Amino acid sequence: MSKRALYQLLRTANRPRIHGNGCVKAQIARESTDATKALSEKISSEIKQEVAKLEFPTIITRSDHIQRLSKYYSPKMLKSIIAAEQTVTPDLWDKRKKAKPLFPLSYADDLAKHDPFYDLPRMPWTDFSEPHQPVPPPSDLPQTVPPDLMNTDVVEAELANNRGISRDYMRRLIVRPLVRKLVSNVTRLGKIRSFYSLVIVGDENGMIGIGEAKDRNESSRAVMKAKSKALRNMFYIPRLDNRTIFGSLENNYHGVDVQLWPRPPGFGLRVNHLIHEVAVCAGLKDLGGKVRGSRNKMNTIKATIEMLRNQVLPEEIARARGKKAVDIKKTYFSARK
Template sequence: MFRTALQGRSHITSVSRATLRLLATSPRCFQKKPTGGDVPNKKIDSHLNFLSKYYNQDLLQSIKITESLVDPETVLGLSKKGPNAKSKVAPTNESFDYSITDAKWQEPILYPNQPDKKTPYPSIPNVAAPDNTHLKIRFQSNKTDARPSLRDVAEEQATGIAKLTGLDKQKIRNLYSRAIYLRRVSCQTRKGKIPSFYCLTVVGNKDGLIGLGEGKSRDGMRVAIRKAHWNAIKNLTPIPRYENRTIIGNIDYKFHAVKLSLRSAPAGFGLRVNPNIFEVCQAAGIKDLGGKVFKSRNKMNTVKGFVEALTKQRSLEDLAAGRGKKVLDLRKVYYSA
């Protein structure tokens, strides 16, 4: 029986003839009961001693149980049929895959993009189109991969600037901000034109505090605006104002090719200035101003020149001390509306 089982399972290819002879006759030895009660059969012992040279104790126990259950006539009938004989214990259908009856094989195999009720392998879509709904994602989408909202970005930026400058986070979020000049630029190199983005931003609290910042980035305009806003808050500077509404006196200032002519105005005059200067006045808290831009009207230089002119103003105290007058007299005589 063990010989036929080996042929059916195809585990061992060659065994000595003496071993096969003993294995073929072993059922008769195992099935023959001892005559003296508990006295063991000598043939069984000699047969087990011979098999112990080739097999361990577990296999010997398995052989003993198997051979004791097989009828010797069955072994004789199989031996007469030759090497192509099939045992009743061995598989009768050679083409059948008995591995699928394994419990582990029957467990469903789940893939991240596996469709429902199709195991173990998902079907391959015919057309890779977004309207194919037979493929469903089983795993949860990672929220960190999603694009952050503008509110989250503003909160993170305000927290970082507060740690850097020491300003209150809520005051930073309440600042007036305006991107004045946005432009796509390119740098010509021997490898070609490298595109980049530029942004000029002005921020202020509308009460005498103003900052100007520039930002450049190759990753997109959004990153450039964020950098410009960060730099503008870091450059916040207080500016002197007359009665918290206009500049102190008239200003004629030249910045590169831009010539600025600014004059203070009475209350209720409004802002009659260049559109770019208007945005800066809104952030600085200047309500009454008249001005003119001569020669070049480049937006970038106009804004930079105006902010520089505001920061270089002399306060009323400095003017009064330089002229030997009181601040009150200086206000009434020179800057009364």
């Protein structure tokens, strides 16, 4: 009888039976106690013999080795294995090419040694007589802590110290959150939702800034973060007579085609509502424009700011043509009446 059959016999001895009426009743073993004990002793003795053979194998001869391999490999594979074993001699094994790590240690065979480069730090506070090294002293360099984007006072203090901008000036700026929406980042763990915000700030006198931010919890926090970034990214937009642009502008930004034209005094801002907000923050009063193609809000705002920032000034044209800036202004940049 095989081992599998003996184990199956023991399982069926105590297995419960399900009768037709649905009641589960445990079947009482019919065999006597002496017969069950004799059966279990026989199984345990056979298992012990097999374990003894596996734990303490005797010296394996060449024929036993080939016979053992023949149980797992086909004749063709067995022939190739024997041929490979015959080609590898002890001399070849000793002369084998060892792996060379990128940063090898000089004591690969003896870990009780010390490497002068890796194990001994070259610091003044190192004490090799003690098993535990002391804590390094604090550095004298100032620690640069990133400012909190949610704290307006921290951002204002940083700008006041680094750029010399007064807090009263920053508090008088116009803040326009033009884009606020819920976005999703699709990852392998699922969709991660967050609030997106695009904010522009300006002083109505040529200075304008744009900022983008996200927050997973609240939309207002995203607006505050975007405002802080916009304050850091402020730049100056040149204007003709402090009211309009210097010439016709056109920009294609990711499918959004924006065109702007200068207009005479009193014309007003007859442009897209998003461009209108940008113009108010920048201090432009007379402007005409058209948005063609896509109507994406973010791209429309970015295309407008990119055009206003990269205007061709009269000084640049005059320098390229070898003329005076006054002549260029009278010819090309005079106000239309």
